[in-house]
Amino acid sequence: MKKQSFTLIELLTVIAIIAILSGLLLPAVGRARATAQKTACASKMGELGKAEIMFSNENKNKTVPAQPSDKKYNFIYSLWDYVGENEKIFLCPLDPYEDNTEYKPLLADGSTPAIRFSYTVNGKDDYSKKGVHWSANAAKYTDMVKGWKSISTIKNPSGTLSLAEGCIPPNDTSAGKIYGGIAYATGGGYYSDFKKVADVVRHGNAANYLYMDGHVETLNEEEIEDQVDTNPSAWAIE
Numbered sequence: 001m002k003k004q005s006f007t008l009i010e011l012l013t014v015i016a017i018i019a020i021l022s023g024l025l026l027p028a029v030g031r032a033r034a035t036a037q038k039t040a041c042a043s044k045m046g047e048l049g050k051a052e053i054m055f056s057n058e059n060k061n062k063t064v065p066a067q068p069s070d071k072k073y074n075f076i077y078s079l080w081d082y083v084g085e086n087e088k089i090f091l092c093p094l095d096p097y098e099d100n101t102e103y104k105p106l107l108a109d110g111s112t113p114a115i116r117f118s119y120t121v122n123g124k125d126d127y128s129k130k131g132v133h134w135s136a137n138a139a140k141y142t143d144m145v146k147g148w149k150s151i152s153t154i155k156n157p158s159g160t161l162s163l164a165e166g167c168i169p170p171n172d173t174s175a176g177k178i179y180g181g182i183a184y185a186t187g188g189g190y191y192s193d194f195k196k197v198a199d200v201v202r203h204g205n206a207a208n209y210l211y212m213d214g215h216v217e218t219l220n221e222e223e224i225e226d227q228v229d230t231n232p233s234a235w236a237i238e
Contacts, residue, residue, distance in 0.1 A: 005234045010196050014102065019079060024057070028067040031157070034204060036042055037092075037203070038094075038203040038204075038206070038208065039155065041092040041093055041118075041165075041202075041208050042208045042216045042218060044090075044092070045209075047083060047089050047091075047162060047213060048083070049210050049211075049213075049214035049215065051079040051082035051083050051216060052064050052212075053160060054082045060145055061150055061152060062145055062148040062151070062163075063123075063132050063133050063134070063151055063154075064079060064132035064133055065135060065144070065148050066134060066135050067125060067132065067135050068135065070124045073141070073144060075133065076090060076115060085219065089117075089119075090115055090116065090118060090119070090201065091117075092118035092165065092166075092208075094117070094202050095118040095166075099196070110159055110232070118166050119163040119166045120165070120182060120197050120198055121133050121163060121182070122160075122161045122162055122163065122164070122182040122199075122235060122236075123135075123182070127152040131182055131235060132149055132154060132160060132162060132212060132235075132236045133148075133149050134147065152206065153236075154212055154235075157212035157213040159180045160211060160212040160234055160235070161182060161209055161210070161212070161213065161234055162198075162212050163209070163210040164182055164197075164198040164209050164210075165198060165199040165203075165208060168198060182198065183195060183233055191224075191225040194224075199219050201221055202226075206218050206219060206220040209222070
């Protein structure tokens with residue numbers, strides 16, 4: 001019996017079908033990957049929220065400090081033990097410059113491992129007492145704690161931002177530090193200023209935001225713009 005083989009037309013038909021199926025499946029795979037990355041980012045922010053609460057419970061109800069990043073009690077250092085010394089918690093899967101490791105925050109043992117910080121803090125590290133994460137210029141730790149903001153003064157923790165997705169340029173050598181903070185945006189209360197320090201479209205047309213009560217919300221660009229422009233109390237600026 002003569003062995004049958006594919007004709008050129010049949011082979012081209014099979015290739016065409018495979019191409020069509022690939023064209024249909026690849027976008028779905030891409031959307032699934034993007035959703036997974038957004039969920040992973042939100043989960044990490046949620047872990048940071050839990051760590052913030054644990055820190056406050058053990059530090060006289062104070063919020064996590066926004067000490068200058070070259071000081072021992074900076075934001076990353078303060079949460080380091082509470083996140084199990086896991087530097088990946090501070091990194092969004094879609095941080096476009098995750099390999100920028102020039103910034104090295106001081107940790108408990110005096111070492112300076114390179115840690116990228118994908119988020120921007122609602123506060124400033126210049127002792128100006130803006131936002132919800134304050135700095136305090138003091139030599140002793142006990143005196144420093146007294147200068148940090150108390151959670152009890154935040155009127156609406158569930159509506160007050162703690163962290164936003166960070167927006168740090170690739171040539172910035174301060175990757176990981178408290179990068180200006182959301183306080184920059186709230187000086188005028190305008191969305192255009194907010195976008196200078198927050199990446200509002202990291203996850204498509206949306207980004208994740210951590211609130212002071214520990215919950216995380218994914219807000220699209222229109223939703224966060226509305227909050228920035230109409231609800232200045234969300235930033236608890238003094």
